[in-house]
Amino acid sequence: MSxxxxxxxxxxHLALWAVLAVxxxxxxxxxxxxxxxxxxxxxxxxxxIGLNLLTGNAGQISVCHSSFMAIGAYATTYYFARLGIPxxxxxxxxxxxxxxxxxxxxxxxxxxxxxxxxxxxxxxxEITEILVEEFPQITGGVRGIASPRPSLLGMKLSSDLAFYxxxxxxxxxxxxxxxxxxxxxxxxxxxxxxxxxxVAQTLAIPLARTKLIAFVLSAFYAGIGGGLYAxxxxxxxxxxxxxxxxxxxxxxxxxxxxxxxxxxxVGAIALTLLPEALRxxxxxxxxxxxxxxxxVLIAFPKGLVxxxxxxxxxxxxxxxPRLTSPDSVxx
Amino acid sequence: xxxxxNIQLLISGLSAGSIYALVGLGLLLAFKxxxxxxxxxxxxxxxxxxxxxxxxxxxxxxxWAVFIxxxxxxxxxxxxxxxxxxxxxxxxxxxxxxxxxxxxxxxxKNALRxxxxxxxxxxxxxxxxxxxxxxTISINLQYVWVTVCALTxxxxxxxxxxxxxxxxxxxxxxxxxxxxxxxxxRVSRVFPATFALSAAIAALAGILIGPINGIEPEMGNVLxxxxxxxxxxxxxxxxxxxxxxxxxGVLETFGGAYIGGVFKEVSAFGLLTVLLLVRPYGLFGRAExxxx
Amino acid sequence: xxxxxxxxxSVTFGGLRAVAEVSLSLQPGRIHGLIxxxxxxxxxxxxxIMGLVPISGGRILLDNVAIQDLPPHRIAASGISRTFxxxxxxxxxxxxxxxxxxGYAHRRSNIxxxxxxxxxxxxxxxxxxxxxxxxxxxxxxxxxxxxxxxDLSFGTLKKLDLVRALIARPRVLMLDEPVSGMNQxxxxxxxxxxxxxxxxxxxxxxxxxxxxxxIMELAETIFVLDHGEKIAEGTPAEIQANEAVIEAxxxxxxxxxx
Numbered sequence: 001m002s003x004x005x006x007x008x009x010x011x012x013h014l015a016l017w018a019v020l021a022v023x024x025x026x027x028x029x030x031x032x033x034x035x036x037x038x039x040x041x042x043x044x045x046x047x048x049i050g051l052n053l054l055t056g057n058a059g060q061i062s063v064c065h066s067s068f069m070a071i072g073a074y075a076t077t078y079y080f081a082r083l084g085i086p087x088x089x090x091x092x093x094x095x096x097x098x099x100x101x102x103x104x105x106x107x108x109x110x111x112x113x114x115x116x117x118x119x120x121x122x123x124x125x126e127i128t129e130i131l132v133e134e135f136p137q138i139t140g141g142v143r144g145i146a147s148p149r150p151s152l153l154g155m156k157l158s159s160d161l162a163f164y165x166x167x168x169x170x171x172x173x174x175x176x177x178x179x180x181x182x183x184x185x186x187x188x189x190x191x192x193x194x195x196x197x198x199v200a201q202t203l204a205i206p207l208a209r210t211k212l213i214a215f216v217l218s219a220f221y222a223g224i225g226g227g228l229y230a231x232x233x234x235x236x237x238x239x240x241x242x243x244x245x246x247x248x249x250x251x252x253x254x255x256x257x258x259x260x261x262x263x264x265x266v267g268a269i270a271l272t273l274l275p276e277a278l279r280x281x282x283x284x285x286x287x288x289x290x291x292x293x294x295x296v297l298i299a300f301p302k303g304l305v306x307x308x309x310x311x312x313x314x315x316x317x318x319x320x321p322r323l324t325s326p327d328s329v330x331x
Numbered sequence: 332x333x334x335x336x337n338i339q340l341l342i343s344g345l346s347a348g349s350i351y352a353l354v355g356l357g358l359l360l361a362f363k364x365x366x367x368x369x370x371x372x373x374x375x376x377x378x379x380x381x382x383x384x385x386x387x388x389x390x391x392x393x394x395w396a397v398f399i400x401x402x403x404x405x406x407x408x409x410x411x412x413x414x415x416x417x418x419x420x421x422x423x424x425x426x427x428x429x430x431x432x433x434x435x436x437x438x439x440k441n442a443l444r445x446x447x448x449x450x451x452x453x454x455x456x457x458x459x460x461x462x463x464x465x466x467t468i469s470i471n472l473q474y475v476w477v478t479v480c481a482l483t484x485x486x487x488x489x490x491x492x493x494x495x496x497x498x499x500x501x502x503x504x505x506x507x508x509x510x511x512x513x514x515x516x517r518v519s520r521v522f523p524a525t526f527a528l529s530a531a532i533a534a535l536a537g538i539l540i541g542p543i544n545g546i547e548p549e550m551g552n553v554l555x556x557x558x559x560x561x562x563x564x565x566x567x568x569x570x571x572x573x574x575x576x577x578x579x580g581v582l583e584t585f586g587g588a589y590i591g592g593v594f595k596e597v598s599a600f601g602l603l604t605v606l607l608l609v610r611p612y613g614l615f616g617r618a619e620x621x622x623x
Numbered sequence: 624x625x626x627x628x629x630x631x632x633s634v635t636f637g638g639l640r641a642v643a644e645v646s647l648s649l650q651p652g653r654i655h656g657l658i659x660x661x662x663x664x665x666x667x668x669x670x671x672i673m674g675l676v677p678i679s680g681g682r683i684l685l686d687n688v689a690i691q692d693l694p695p696h697r698i699a700a701s702g703i704s705r706t707f708x709x710x711x712x713x714x715x716x717x718x719x720x721x722x723x724x725x726g727y728a729h730r731r732s733n734i735x736x737x738x739x740x741x742x743x744x745x746x747x748x749x750x751x752x753x754x755x756x757x758x759x760x761x762x763x764x765x766x767x768x769x770x771x772x773x774d775l776s777f778g779t780l781k782k783l784d785l786v787r788a789l790i791a792r793p794r795v796l797m798l799d800e801p802v803s804g805m806n807q808x809x810x811x812x813x814x815x816x817x818x819x820x821x822x823x824x825x826x827x828x829x830x831x832x833x834x835x836x837x838i839m840e841l842a843e844t845i846f847v848l849d850h851g852e853k854i855a856e857g858t859p860a861e862i863q864a865n866e867a868v869i870e871a872x873x874x875x876x877x878x879x880x881x
Contacts, residue, residue, distance in 0.1 A: 055426075112607060115368070115562075115566075116562070116607060119559075119562055119607060120604065123600045123603060123607075126600045176740065177739070177740070179740070180737065180738060180739065180740030180744070181737050181738050183748060184732060184736075184737035184744060184748065185726075185727055185730035185732060185737065186737040186738075187737065188720060188724045188727070189724075189727060191715075191716055191720070192713060192727075195714070195715070195716070196711060196713070198675050199707070199711045201673075201674070201675070201694075201695035201696045201699065202673055202675070202695065202704070202705055203699060203787075203791070204696050204699035204727050204728035204791065205696055205727050206694075206696045207695075207696065213734060217738075247433060250426070250429075250430065251430050251433070254426045254427055254429075254430045255430070258424060258426055259715075283444070283445050284441070284445060286437055286438075286440075286441040287437075287438050287441040287445070289434075289437065290434040290435065290437035290438035290441065291434070291438055293430065293434040293437075294416065294431055294434040294435060294438070297420070297423070297427050297431045298416075298420060298431070301424060301427045303427075
């Protein structure tokens with residue numbers, strides 16, 4: 001069966017199909033606030049996928065994911081609003097700018113692992129924050145900068161609904177690339193170096209190059225997410241991209257399922273919508289948010305997708321082997 | 332700059348360093364003893380400060396009573412936290428535990444914020460307005476108290492770990508859980524005790540910072556500095572953490588005075604990044620080899 | 624022209640010489656044994672050949688080309704594979720993914736194709752999967768392919784480790800205690816499979832083993848290490864009669880032969 005066919009027909013992907021259907025059909029029935037929120041959720045999906053590839057699959061811990069989001073956001077805004085480069089070029093360029101910075105982080109990151117790596121990424125976060133403030137001619141400094149909506153094919157994307165569908169296209173692409181990657185030698189190399197670097201090298205997997213690819217790729221995802229975020233919100237400032245935001249990103253993948261593509265999607269959507277749903281509780285909303293998070297993690301330590309997987313395993317029938325030959329040695 | 336100012340900077344730096352050392356110590360203790368990196372540690376500092384505030388402002392208790400009671404209450408909170416919230420996560424992936432402790436921290440911070448709002452408060456201490464004069468140098472005793480207190484507690488801890496049965500049990504569990512269990516140590520009793528001790532140390536830091544920096548819901552952000560201290564110390568040796576904490580405090584204070592305000596924010600990470608590039612495992616840490 | 628040769632190889636940790644000027648040569652397609660008392664340096668030697676531990680002296684030559692200074696993944700890519708004492712499969716991956724991972728050296732798609740999911744990449748994936756499944760089938764393990772590796776028994780994992788190493792179609796395969804954890808029946812079955820592999824796939828084997836019966840039965844040439852030095856080399860019969868070997872084992876308190 002070809003890969004796209006397997007992607008479409010896989011039984012555990014039924015849920016993803018349901019989500020996709022909802023994502024396509026529901027928004028026009030709702031108000032513009034939900035279009036905006038939906039776009040935010042999808043942007044967070046892109047960002048979460050990037051982080052999950054780096055941390056969940058390649059095993060490289062990073063708390064500076066929001067920095068790459070920031071770089072993408074500021075770069076896209078600069079290319080589009082300041083330099084007048086068409087948006088459809090500015091956005092990928094923003095992503096590439098972030099990706100190059102991912103490479104810059106990647107090299108020192110090669111020397112350390114575990115939480116010393118976390119610390120190095122923390123340093124990168126700090127440096128990025130300082131740089132954003134030190135170059136207000138590009139970033140607007142602490143006061144922030146406006147990021148206007150583009151026109152595409154003659155149509156201005158100022159409508160939140162239109163922009164939502166625009167983001168949806170990128171989200172689907174992001175999901176496809178990640179899906180394809182995880183079922184490829186590169187994706188398996190990610191999982192190998194996470195499990196055991198020495199063994200991975202014994203399997204001819206180049207350690208340094210694989211780690212660098214992971215950093216660059218995840219930075220690209222975050223950069224695209226950041227560019228879309230800037231355009232969606234219309235205004236960005238350094239406060240959006242600090243440690244707290246990076247921690248939120250980590251929370252997306254932990255609650256969704258570390259190392260799982262579906263986990264990135266579920267976690268990002270759930271945790272974008274949850275704080276909005278809790279707004280009614282006013283000043284207690286963070287307490288409840290924290291409490292819910294804690295309960296979910298105690299109940300599903302492997303994330304929401306872990307629950308789904310164990311349910312499936314309980315109810316699915318094992319496949320019969322397809323190959324049989326007279327030469328097989330029966331133990 | 333004149334000597335008097337340098338001495339004051341030193342005292343102030345040592346006092347800041349004491350706080351960083353204490354915060355880092357509490358974090359490191361819980362980590363070594365239970366394997367858990369408790370990201371709610373900063374909020375435990377905040378909790379300690381607000382508890383002290385409550386006891387002294389609302390119950391009007393004297394300083395020494397506030398001091399001891401706060402430590403006890405924090406210890407209880409630490410033990411309860413371990414037993415009720417963290418124990419269910421045994422065997423969970425590391426990331427899950429990290430986010431869980433972050434959630435606990437969020438809950439504590441929000442609860443405190445809702446109870447006390449955003450006003451910055453302080454606790455009265457015997458040393459607040461006392462000054463110590465040596466020639467032209469005038470030293471605020473509060474800073475001295477912080478340093479002396481911190482050092483005393485660290486000394487007591489060292490003795491505790493060496494001579495006390497529970498302390499030795501904690502060390503055993505920190506080194507090798509399985510072996511400790513096989514030797515008859517009730518690991519399920521040692522874990523809450525370790526968290527209790529770690530929380531008490533955090534609360535101590537809170538009580539000490541309060542009069543100097545003020546008490547407000549975000550004061551738990553000092554965790555970052557404590558974390559940096561612990562990492563520079565190698566995230567392995569308690570002594571290393573203490574030394575690193577003092578180093579950080581002094582460097583930051585002198586840097587802030589001689590170079591400028593930005594230095595204070597940057598120095599912690601600047602120091603850390605530079606150090607890690609040169610010695611990837613901190614000043615006193617060792618690499619862990621993976622045998623195949 | 625030599626096929627695979629180790630020339631005066633030394634590995635030093637601190638002041639300790641784990642491997643001391645060991646020289647040996649492998650005959651293509653043959654089965655070789657590497658024995659010695661515990662701590663003799665056997666696994667260290669294998670790690671050194673794979674580039675996982677730094678070498679303090681000597682050379683490793685494949686087809687007369689020195690490979691000892693290459694990074695570990697290049698050494699592996701040049702056709703040298705190994706299995707592990709503790710199997711070291713990736714516990715959270717399925718058996719199939721574990722096995723396919725072994726074929727990285729022969730990957731037919733580049734990073735861009737992997738990301739885009741082009742038809743070429745999809746075809747390469749299908750091929751890799753088929754390769755893995757047919758290799759699993761040869762060992763009667765196909766039915767386990769969707770199981771998570773961490774759930775399986777040690778003996779099964781040891782076999783899977785072997786399958787994974789073979790997927791890379793290595794020229795030289797070093798087995799680190801392949802039958803540890805197996806009972807005598809399983810161990811003897813493993814001998815049958817090992818001999819078959821060497822013949823069918825034309826792999827040169829170097830087997831580290833403590834199970835004397837297996838080694839004497841299987842190996843055509845045996846090297847003996849003690850305290851990091853090679854103290855003997857020869858056929859099984861020669862080794863069993865060798866005084867230095869007997870002394871090394873008796874001197875360490877273990878039996879000389881099964």
